[in-house]
Amino acid sequence: MDLKEKLQILADSAKYDASCSSSGSKRSGKEIGNTSISGICHSFASDGRCISLLKILLTNSCIFDCKYCLNRRSNNIKRAIFTPEEICEITINFYRRNYIEGLFLSSGIVKSPDYTMELLIKTISLLRNKYHFGGYIHAKAIPGASPIYVKKLGSLVDRMSANIELPTEAGLKMLAPNKDMGKVSAIMGYVRDNRSRNYVPAGQSTQMIIGATKETDLEIMQKSESMYNGYHLKRVFYSAYIPVNKDNLLPSVSMPPLKRENRLYQADWLIRYYGFKVFDLLDENNPNFNILVDPKASWSLKHLDEFPKEVMSSSYNDLLKVPGIGVTSAKRIIKSRKYFTLTFADLKKMGVVLKRANYFITCNGKYNLNRELFSKNFIESNLILEDKMTSNNNYEQLRLF
Amino acid sequence: MNNVYIYDGNFLNLLNLIMYLFKNKVVPGNIKMEGYLGCLFDYIITLKITNTYTLDNFNQKFGDYNMHIMYYVFLSNDKNKELIIYYYLLNYFKYGNNLSKMRNLNCVDRALKISKYVGNEAHKLKGFIRFKELKNHLLYASVAPENNVLEILSWHFKKRLKNEYWIIKDTKRKIISIYDKKDFYILKEEEWNLQELILDKSEELFADLWKTFYNTTGIKERLNERCRMNFMPKKYWQNMLEVSDEL
Known part of the structure; x- marks a missing residue:
């Protein structure tokens, strides 16, 4: 099998992992390569996802038989394995030509978790020590591996992660009978306790598949929140389920639930940067996000009695609750309003999205729209219409009824 | 008449010219780079001024942040960038270090937006540039950015590919940056004879x-x-x- 075919097989099997970030690490190699604290995207694939790292598997042969996975044991597909040298050659040559920011290396499980970890470690130490590669490396830790391997691998990479795959133990039992959540959390706990400048400096992340099992958004977000709090994860990635296998335990969907995935990411941001808690956004009676309205706008519509907020006097945390005001523009408002009186035009200059914020703010006591129309129904239908227009604009003219 | 003051395209000289205008209380109609072809009502003035201030002087006076903003505006392709820098500095004397918060002033808003645009483009190109390996193991890339970001890119690759010889060519501005494993030099295209590019077999x-x-x-x-x-x-x-x- 030639190198090109191997690369094709092993990139194809790795592509379903959502993580591709290359940020959060400050490394400077002696010979070649460094990392950029903000991360750098080198290209964008036809699906619009960023390509930052050379995302490949070391091998796609696997002793596990997870129902949703392309590489499961029972699938009759072509199997390939890279030698450590091949991976190093490709990585270095791609890096010198500035195709990539670094390497993302994962693997199917061959023989045992420990054996697989040994292969990963061998490859990455060759890259770091023989080729003196100082670029970004994200490696997947194999659940169930001995701590000594987890320790060694983490000392070589910028980010290490283990995927939780499904939000509940029950889901995992059904679709990935060889996996168990305890083994994944063992790795997360180890990384949390040992993280330093020399050990997984860019932190850890994880991924959940959305829509393969019956969990609600509430269950998913609760799991995320508990992992952010419990294991100090940098990111939880949500990956809309794409049917690659046929199995009667799997749902039959024709399209991956992309809108749902989008809502989960929005909520994830609200929890990490906007001071929201999961139960602010969802509860047992409304366990799923509204597909038509984004989570922040839904929250605001539910708490309309707290609006409109006055931009000249609201606190930073209150400003963050306004749809159309983000972290950057809220900070700008706080800094600027000490020095001059803001107008709606100034807000626009600062990056506030007025067509959303308009409904929810007053500026110097002035409300930009007709005050009499300040009602849930009016605002909600306008926000939905606005979204529809922006997403349809380039494709087709809006149909009237 | 519209008084247009001419400078030679150098950032330090531009700042010194602006300081000279402040000192003599002259309000310029515009400030343009050498080679500017005037309009009907333009009155073109080229002053001979000796630089009173060095870049270090300016850094100390205006602070790193304001210098960064002005330098990035200077690198941009905006038609009125010199005038924006002039008004940005003029307002600095009024507002001091609070200037960047005064987004209601047009020149501040423009300057911050333009410098962000330049920074964003440079950041994007740090990823989008593609080197080709030539026969003598020299890495070669060409870019065609909207703004003059070649220097920013060179600083980046000086750290990243420090043990390689590389050349980046800006095909829009016809300038090249050459790195010799120690430092990079930005030259006009005609100052360096780029021979026919023969690719390495790899x-x-x-x-x-x-x-x-x-x-x-x-x-x-x-x-x-x-x-x-x-x-x-x-x-x-x-x-x-x-x-x-x-x-």
Whole structure:
């Protein structure tokens, strides 16, 4: 099998992992390569996802038989394995030509978790020590591996992660009978306790598949929140389920639930940067996000009695609750309003999205729209219409009824 | 008459010219680089001034942040960038270090937006530049940015590819940056005789592998052409081997 075919097989099997970030690490190699604290995207694939790292598997042969996975044991597909040298050659040559920011290396499980970890470690130490590669490396830790391997691998990479795959133990039992959540959390706990400048400096992340099992958004977000709090994860990635296998335990969907995935990411941001808690956004009676309205706008519509907020006097945390005001523009408002009186035009200059914020703010006591129309129904239908227009604009003219 | 003051295209000289104008209480109609062809009502003035201040002086006086903003505006392709820098500085004397918060002033808003635009473009190109390996193991890339970001890119690759010889050519401005494993030098294209580019024999293999990877890694069930174009505008595609044939 030639190198090109191997690369094709092993990139194809790795592509379903959502993580591709290359940020959060400050490394400077002696010979070649460094990392950029903000991360750098080198290209964008036809699906619009960023390509930052050379995302490949070391091998796609696997002793596990997870129902949703392309590489499961029972699938009759072509199997390939890279030698450590091949991976190093490709990585270095791609890096010198500035195709990539670094390497993302994962693997199917061959023989045992420990054996697989040994292969990963061998490859990455060759890259770091023989080729003196100082670029970004994200490696997947194999659940169930001995701590000594987890320790060694983490000392070589910028980010290490283990995927939780499904939000509940029950889901995992059904679709990935060889996996168990305890083994994944063992790795997360180890990384949390040992993280330093020399050990997984860019932190850890994880991924959940959305829509393969019956969990609600509430269950998913609760799991995320508990992992952010419990294991100090940098990111939880949500990956809309794409049917690659046929199995009667799997749902039959024709399209991956992309809108749902989008809502989960929005909520994830609200929890990490906007001071929201999961139960602010969802509860047992409304366990799923509204597909038509984004989570922040839904929250605001539910708490309309707290609006409109006055931009000249609201606190930073209150400003963050306004749809159309983000972290950057809220900070700008706080800094600027000490020095001059803001107008709606100034807000626009600062990056506030007025067509959303308009409904929810007053500026110097002035409300930009007709005050009499300040009602849930009016605002909600306008926000939905606005979204529809922006997403349809380039494709087709809006149909009237 | 519209008084247009001419400078030689050097950032330090521009700042000194502006300081000179402040000192003599002259309000310029515009400030333009050498080679500017005036309009009907332009009155072109070229002053002979000796530089009173060095870049260090300016850094100390205005602070790193304001110097950064002004330098990035200077690198931009904005038609009135010199005038924006003039008014930015003028307002500095009124507002001091609070200047960057005064977004209600047009010149501040423009300066911050332009410098962000330049920074963003440089950041994007740090990823989008593609080097080719030439026969003598020299790495060569060409870019066609909207703004003059060659210097910013050179600083980046000086750290990243420190043990390589590389050349980056800005085909729009006809300037090149050459790195000799110690430092980089920015020259006009005609000052350096770029011979015919003969590719190293490994080049075809890795370019082919990269295209294979690129075409494999996209998930076809999630195809999203609009999203790809938002993040990676078509104007950059001509120099990116993985998409140049889609143009």
